[in-house]
Amino acid sequence: MLDIWKSNGLATRFRMSNRKVGCWIFAYGSLIWKPEFPYLTKRVATLEGFTRRFWQGSIDHRGMPGAPGRVVTLVKDPNGSCEGLIFGVSDARREEVLNALDVREKGGYERNVYPVTPRGSTGTKVEALVYRAGPSNPNFLGPADIESIARQVSSSCGPSGNNLEYVRNLHESLRDLRIWDPHVTKLAMALETIGVN
Numbered sequence: 627m628l629d630i631w632k633s634n635g636l637a638t639r640f641r642m643s644n645r646k647v648g649c650w651i652f653a654y655g656s657l658i659w660k661p662e663f664p665y666l667t668k669r670v671a672t673l674e675g676f677t678r679r680f681w682q683g684s685i686d687h688r689g690m691p692g693a694p695g696r697v698v699t700l701v702k703d704p705n706g707s708c709e710g711l712i713f714g715v716s717d718a719r720r721e722e723v724l725n726a727l728d729v730r731e732k733g734g735y736e737r738n739v740y741p742v743t744p745r746g747s748t749g750t751k752v753e754a755l756v757y758r759a760g761p762s763n764p765n766f767l768g769p770a771d772i773e774s775i776a777r778q779v780s781s782s783c784g785p786s787g788n789n790l791e792y793v794r795n796l797h798e799s800l801r802d803l804r805i806w807d808p809h810v811t812k813l814a815m816a817l818e819t820i821g822v823n
């Protein structure tokens with residue numbers, strides 16, 4: 627099997643690992659750098675029609691009730707796209723993984739299924755589960771100027787740690803994956819400007 631992988635390159639490797647996968651989970655926020663679930667394979671992938679925004683309030687991970695932190699969600703944008711990671715989970719572990727993620731993402735996120743395009747897959751799409759916090763969830767904060775978001779991030783902390791660490795980890799992970807996201811970069815720069823990053 628190793629020889630076939632070597633000779634046919636990335637696309638074949640993806641197709642072969644694909645066969646064992648029971649479901650794909652698309653990660654665009656903390657699931658990128660802290661998946662904390664068992665997976666068979668992972669790959670950079672693009673979701674069309676959405677952009678990543680720090681518009682979701684967090685009262686259970688990076689903030690507290692009455693003092694929410696800001697975390698990412700996906701906002702509908704017909705001309706936009708969001709690059710993240712897809713994780714391939716085996717059929718045998720699917721139920722257990724999704725049950726744990728439902729608990730972790732309970733602060734406003736709901737499961738959706740969207741087509742995503744894995745990097746290097748010559749355009750072939752796969753269906754992926756996506757946890758998205760829509761605008762009608764009770765913790766949704768919506769848009770704000772980047773300096774206000776930075777100030778809120780710099781002063782927020784919750785059971786999973788401080789909000790600044792969330793932004794820093796996401797920014798660094800995207801850079802390592804060669805994913806360019808101007809909104810995340812602007813926020814990291816605004817945090818530097820106010821002297822906390």
Ligand code: SIN
Pocket residue numbers: 652653654655656657658697698699731757
């Ligand atoms: C995700 O990472 O895909 C969901 C949002 C989050 O938990 O930060």
